[in-house]
Amino acid sequence: MTxxxxxxxxxxxxxxxxxxxxxxxKQFSVAGGHFTAVDDVTVDFHQGKVLAVVGESGSGKSTxxxxxxxxxxxxxxxxxxxxxxxxxxxxxxxxxxxxxxxxVFQDPFAxxxxxxxxxxxxxxxxxLAGQGVDTDELIARCLGYVGLKPDEALPKYPHQMSxxxxxxxxxxxxxxxxxxxxxxxxxxxxxxxxxxxxxxNVLQDLRRDLGLTVLFITHDIGQACYLADExxxxxHGLVVERGETDKVIFEPQHEYTKRLLSDVPxxxxxxxxxx
Amino acid sequence: MTALxxxxxxxxxxxxxxxxxxxxxxxxxxPAVDAVSLEVPRGxxxxxxxxxxxxxxxxxxxxxxxxxxxxxxxxxxLEIAGLTIDLSTLDKGADARHRPHRGQIVSMLPQGxxxxxxxxxxxxxxxxxxxxxxxxxxxRSDALDLARxxxxxxxxxxxxxxxxxxxxxxxxxxxxxxxxxxxxxPQLLIADEPTSALDVSSQKALxxxxxxxxxxxxxxxxxxxTHDLPVLSMVTDQxxxxxxxxxxxxxxxxxxxxSARHPYTSALLAAVLDPTRETRTKTVExxxxxxxNLANPPTGCRFHPRCPFAMEVCARQDPPLVGEGIHSAxxxxxxxHPHETVPLQGVSL
Ligand SMILES: Nc1ncnc2c1ncn2[C@@H]1O[C@H](COP(=O)(O)OP(=O)(O)O)[C@@H](O)[C@H]1O
Ligand code: SF4
Ligand SMILES: [Mg+2]
Numbered sequence: 001m002t003x004x005x006x007x008x009x010x011x012x013x014x015x016x017x018x019x020x021x022x023x024x025x026k027q028f029s030v031a032g033g034h035f036t037a038v039d040d041v042t043v044d045f046h047q048g049k050v051l052a053v054v055g056e057s058g059s060g061k062s063t064x065x066x067x068x069x070x071x072x073x074x075x076x077x078x079x080x081x082x083x084x085x086x087x088x089x090x091x092x093x094x095x096x097x098x099x100x101x102x103x104v105f106q107d108p109f110a111x112x113x114x115x116x117x118x119x120x121x122x123x124x125x126x127x128l129a130g131q132g133v134d135t136d137e138l139i140a141r142c143l144g145y146v147g148l149k150p151d152e153a154l155p156k157y158p159h160q161m162s163x164x165x166x167x168x169x170x171x172x173x174x175x176x177x178x179x180x181x182x183x184x185x186x187x188x189x190x191x192x193x194x195x196x197x198x199x200x201n202v203l204q205d206l207r208r209d210l211g212l213t214v215l216f217i218t219h220d221i222g223q224a225c226y227l228a229d230e231x232x233x234x235x236h237g238l239v240v241e242r243g244e245t246d247k248v249i250f251e252p253q254h255e256y257t258k259r260l261l262s263d264v265p266x267x268x269x270x271x272x273x274x275x
Numbered sequence: 276m277t278a279l280x281x282x283x284x285x286x287x288x289x290x291x292x293x294x295x296x297x298x299x300x301x302x303x304x305x306p307a308v309d310a311v312s313l314e315v316p317r318g319x320x321x322x323x324x325x326x327x328x329x330x331x332x333x334x335x336x337x338x339x340x341x342x343x344x345x346x347x348x349x350x351x352x353l354e355i356a357g358l359t360i361d362l363s364t365l366d367k368g369a370d371a372r373h374r375p376h377r378g379q380i381v382s383m384l385p386q387g388x389x390x391x392x393x394x395x396x397x398x399x400x401x402x403x404x405x406x407x408x409x410x411x412x413x414x415r416s417d418a419l420d421l422a423r424x425x426x427x428x429x430x431x432x433x434x435x436x437x438x439x440x441x442x443x444x445x446x447x448x449x450x451x452x453x454x455x456x457x458x459x460x461p462q463l464l465i466a467d468e469p470t471s472a473l474d475v476s477s478q479k480a481l482x483x484x485x486x487x488x489x490x491x492x493x494x495x496x497x498x499x500x501t502h503d504l505p506v507l508s509m510v511t512d513q514x515x516x517x518x519x520x521x522x523x524x525x526x527x528x529x530x531x532x533x534s535a536r537h538p539y540t541s542a543l544l545a546a547v548l549d550p551t552r553e554t555r556t557k558t559v560e561x562x563x564x565x566x567x568n569l570a571n572p573p574t575g576c577r578f579h580p581r582c583p584f585a586m587e588v589c590a591r592q593d594p595p596l597v598g599e600g601i602h603s604a605x606x607x608x609x610x611x612h613p614h615e616t617v618p619l620q621g622v623s624l
Contacts, residue, residue, distance in 0.1 A: 057473075193548070194546040198560075201558070201559075219475060222547075225554045226548045249555075264549070265475070265506045267544070268508070269509060270528065271486055
């Protein structure tokens with residue numbers, strides 16, 4: 001996590017980003033008009049970097065993520081993946097895109113079928129992705145990345161695992177698709193601090209060892225501080241601040257970023273005993 | 276600590292020797308609360324912290340007198356509001372008469388409460404339902420007057436009463452269920468993970484409101500349950516750290532946070548990620564291993580398989596309670612190292 005590893009911020013680099021949003025906007029119709037959830041957002045994701053998107057709930061983080069994942073159509077703007085416009089691709093192309101860009105969400109319980117073991121779920125995902133051969137070896141390798149053992153994890157049902165284990169299983173499942181980009185939307189928010197750092201460490205290792213590009217969405221600036229190379233701050237659908245993590249967190253310019261930082265509960269602080 | 280001869284704060288509640296277990300089919304017992312004793316001084320907020328699955332909610336439900344099968348309270352007394360209540364006989368024996376008191380004496384704000392209210396319910400209907408469920412003598416307009424006054428007192432918008440739950444932000448919904456669950460001025464409020472699903476700004480608004488409520492004596496005191504130590508250090512006076520069904524350390528919040536005496540407390544503190552330059556450079560390993568299965572907990576100190584300070588005796592014998600004033604820990608290491616803080620690097624590797 002040294003700053004020498006940082007890319008110069010967007011624009012200054014000639015390296016082609018893996019994934020970009022260009023002027024992406026999402027409007028929802030509401031009674032009597034439109035609500036702009038994401039407003040003209042432009043952002044580049046560079047290979048082997050962790051970019052964190054921070055902001056309060058409702059600031060548009062997840063809507064942006066769902067558009068990047070092509071789960072939600074854009075109102076305007078483009079999504080560029082490896083130099084190609086993927087905003088409107090369909091069919092086989094889209095399925096290929098969905099293999100390359102994997103996601104892990106907040107509640108690992110929600111994405112698990114309660115009646116399948118981890119092993120069953122893994123084989124099923126691989127079959128759907130058209131990967132039939134050598135799956136045992138692949139599964140073992142991906143579980144290994146997240147510190148789980150096949151003979152322990154595979155026979156388990158979702159309810160037999162802790163939240164942290166389930167979340168690591170979901171990361172392993174995403175990795176089996178050999179993705180270029182991993183998008184984690186509040187994936188660690190509901191975890192205990194100790195499990196949380198172990199999942200963050202997994203992401204850190206994958207970035208370093210596999211060159212994975214990570215889009216890390218969180219309302220918790222502390223986690224962004226631990227993990228991210230770059231941070232963008234969203235408020236009401238707009239990117240209000242962006243830059244290298246050290247700059248954004250230790251020299252915030254925008255009032256909103258400053259407020260987010262001042263609202264973070266402080267282990268050594270107390271509201272009870274203020275004088 | 277100063278040697279002033281200030282009288283100790285009046286106790287709001289004392290819970291002694293609570294034991295509670297889940298009994299799946301009457302044979303396989305999961306003792307989720309094991310010999311727990313707790314005190315809350317009047318006007319204070321006690322924080323209950325620990326990893327998920329350690330029994331925090333179970334303890335909260337036991338204290339709130341809402342334990343229902345498959346959860347059974349095996350023993351425990353609760354002293355509050357001049358009453359001494361045997362929690363294990365609430366359903367059957369003489370103390371059954373106390374069961375109606377729950378909600379009024381001890382009010383529980385359950386985990387996930389803000390998401391369990393129907394989105395199509397108006398807040399004012401919720402107010403009436405809740406108030407009248409506890410006090411039949413109150414009319415609809417009494418209940419609404421009560422809510423209006425309370426919201427005004429807390430500086431919250433009264434028009435929220437006319438809105439539907441789905442129109443409110445998560446933060447506002449959580450503050451509203453908190454206000455509603457305390458309209459009848461309970462002695463004790465138990466709030467289970469009230470901030471865990473909120474972003475930092477809504478968390479701050481909720482904890483400021485809770486402090487305000489205690490200051491205004493809307494309730495006599497509160498127990499705040501969460502695994503989030505930074506939130507607890509902002510809002511609480513005292514902390515109790517729970518591991519595998521037992522309380523392993525208790526004490527004044529600032530003292531625990533600055534000078535933990537139990538290795539588990541110390542490990543929890545080490546895993547906190549503040550947005551500081553230190554966090555930018557440190558590597559936190561988390562606590563190795565996973566919390567034990569409560570159906571079959573480790574012998575001796577339940578933390579011993581994961582503790583970097585474990586000694587031979589730790590696996591053999593229950594650790595002694597080592598007390599220094601109102602700060603105490605159950606630990607062999609603490610016994611051998613009186614007045615020492617657990618070295619952080621010992622647990623964060
Ligand atoms: N309905 C239930 N039946 C059986 N075991 C349960 C039930 N609810 C909780 N438990 C078990 O009791 C223990 C404590 O759970 P809980 O009180 O919810 O912990 P926490 O609130 O600290 O996360 C856990 O081992 C959990 O699996
Ligand atoms: S009693 Fe032993 S194993 Fe338990 S926390 Fe203390 S030193 Fe560690
Ligand atoms: Mg709980």
